[in-house]
Amino acid sequence: MSTEILIAGGGIGGVATALACARRGITVTVLERAAEFGEVGAGLQIGPNAWRVLRELGVLDGLAGRAVLPSRWALTDITTGEEIFSLPFGEAFEERYGAPYAVMHRGELLTALITACRGTGLVTLVPGKEITEVGQDGESATAHCADGTSLTADALVAADGLRSVIRAQLLDAEPPLLSSYVVYRGPGPRPEGIEDAVMLYVGDGIHYMQYPISGGTMLNRVASFKSTRGEPGTDEWGTPQELTEKFAGAMAYVRQAVAEMDIGKRWPLCDRKPLAGWAQGRITLLGDAAHPMNQYLAQGACQALEDALALGAALAETPGDPAAAFKSYEAARFPRSSAVQELTRFVGDFCHFGGAAALLRDHFLARLSAEDRYAYTDWLYRADGTLPSRALPAHVDLYALRS
Ligand SMILES: Cc1cc2nc3c(=O)[nH]c(=O)nc-3n(C[C@H](O)[C@H](O)[C@H](O)COP(=O)(O)OP(=O)(O)OC[C@H]3O[C@@H](n4cnc5c(N)ncnc54)[C@H](O)[C@@H]3O)c2cc1C
Structure with a gap:
């Protein structure tokens, strides 16, 4: 029985899902609100867990010459310039996780996914289609669009991001949780002498990160700080002037890098608490629509x-029954994505410690053995990585998945 799927949202989650479905012989239509398929922002770190997905989806050729494989990830004190910790991404890392750690331009990843989708002959990409509401009956799911049109298929996947209208309609109408941190992203040409590494400089309530992208020709730069002016998201909150002030005590290199950044847009950081119930009959949530998280991991x-x-695998396993496929997809994915969502918050706090907490952190990291450095990332990066039982947040309701 042939299945047809509608996907709401043509970001990385939506287009990757289209490809995963098409690889299983499923016909897909992706509806994207924007006038063109494209990605805002610049760099993206892709851990080995996701590199393996890209390999399985057959998009690595499309990234050749564009993805950069950095030599290491390093944590440095933003004030003194002292290196606190370094995780090498060499042979041992790649062997352990069966894939490298990669960094790339978001737009280049999306292009590679779109090219692969086109190659299948099963994916239709429709820009300029904003979904306002969804509906379903026992046989099909329908997307109603702002231009008055409606499209119907066997099932629908909501990959419409952090502010998903479909999530709001089906599961949770609450707005995302706004953190007090603001992010400025300023990619630019890569200056001479920059190491091929993911470099994170941390201080009390601030961080600066950089890594090369676009075949190593560009440098992705991110500066973030905890704003102490007004309410998150308001005009006086997280301004470029506060950015300069917050970074005034940073080492000269970071101060200069931040000063050189083109800071046209600020990004208030948002996430949500894990919430089960993505799968609702013939409609399911995916990506940021299901489990938006901070960027610290x-x-x-x-x-x-x-x-x-x-x-894609779940739909192929239960042909003709997308509702059952969506249930088993959620059961497979919810515990892990919930743990990542929660751990990400902790990692944010860990990076932004000041005073005695920062001293303890640095002391702990400096004494990690070579093996222990990896032990903390095994469950996340390893193909057979099991979730440590204590990693699952207490409030995550696994029972809800069984009903
Ligand atoms: C500063 C920062 C740094 C990050 N760094 C990393 C990183 O290094 N590695 C990593 O893995 N992740 C990172 N992330 C997270 C990552 O960007 C997101 O998790 C990811 O882009 C989510 O993809 P998505 O497809 O689910 O959603 P989105 O990328 O938000 O895509 C949703 C798409 O749906 C469309 N859409 C929305 N509403 C509608 C509608 N009503 N109808 C039709 N279309 C609609 C949108 O236009 C958009 O194209 C970072 C995030 C931030 C903020």
């Missing part, structure tokens, strides 16, 4: 890619 898009693969 660099896993939001990686988790969306894992979702995509799991969803």
Whole structure:
């Protein structure tokens, strides 16, 4: 029996899902609100867990010459310039996880996914289609669009991001949780002498991150700080002037890098608490629509890619019964993505410690053995990585998945 799927949202999650479905012989239509398929922002870190997904989806050729494989991930004190911790991404890392750690331009990843979708002959990409509401009956699911049109298929996947209208309609109308941190992203040409590494400089309530992208020709730069002016999201909150003030005590290199950034747009950081119930009959949530998270573990898009693969497999396993496929997809994905969502918050706090907490952190990291450095990332990056039982947040209701 042939299945047709509608996907709401043509970001990395939506397009990867289209490809994962098409690889299983499923026909897909992707509806994207924007006039063109494209990605805002610049760099993306892709951990080995997501690189394996990209390999399985057959998009690595499309990234050749564009994805950069950095030599290491390093944590440095933003004030003194002292290196606190370094995780090498060499042979041992790649062997352990069966894939490298990669960094790339978001737009280049999306292009590679779109090219692969086109190659299947099963994916139709429709820009300029904003979904306002969805509906379903026992046989089909329908997307109603702002231009007055409606499209119907066997099932619908909501990959419409952090502010998903479909999530609001079906599961949770609450707005995302706004953190007090603001992010400025300023990619630019890569200056001479920049190491091929993911460099994170941390201080009390601030961080600066950089890594090369676009075949190593560009440098992705991100500066973030905890704003102490007004309410998150308001005009006086997280301004460029506060950015300069907050970074005034940073080492000269970071101060200069931040001063050189083109800071046209600020990004208030948002996430949500894990909430089960993505699968609702013939409609399911995926990616940021299902489990938006902060960026501190660099896993939001990686988790969306894992979702995509799991969803394609689930649909192929129960042909003709997308509702059952969506239930088993959620059961497979919810515990892991919930743990990542929660751990991400902790990692944010850990990076932004000041005073005695920062001293303890640095002391702990400096004494990790070579093996222990990896032990903390095994469950996240390893193909057979099992979730440590204590990693699952207490409030995550696994029972809800069984009903
Ligand atoms: C500063 C920062 C750094 C990050 N760094 C990393 C990183 O290094 N690694 C990583 O893995 N993740 C990272 N992330 C997270 C990552 O960006 C997201 O998790 C990921 O982009 C989510 O993809 P998505 O497809 O689910 O949603 P989105 O990328 O938000 O895509 C949703 C799409 O749906 C469309 N849409 C929305 N509403 C509608 C509608 N009503 N109708 C039709 N279309 C609609 C939108 O236009 C958009 O194209 C970072 C996030 C931030 C903020």
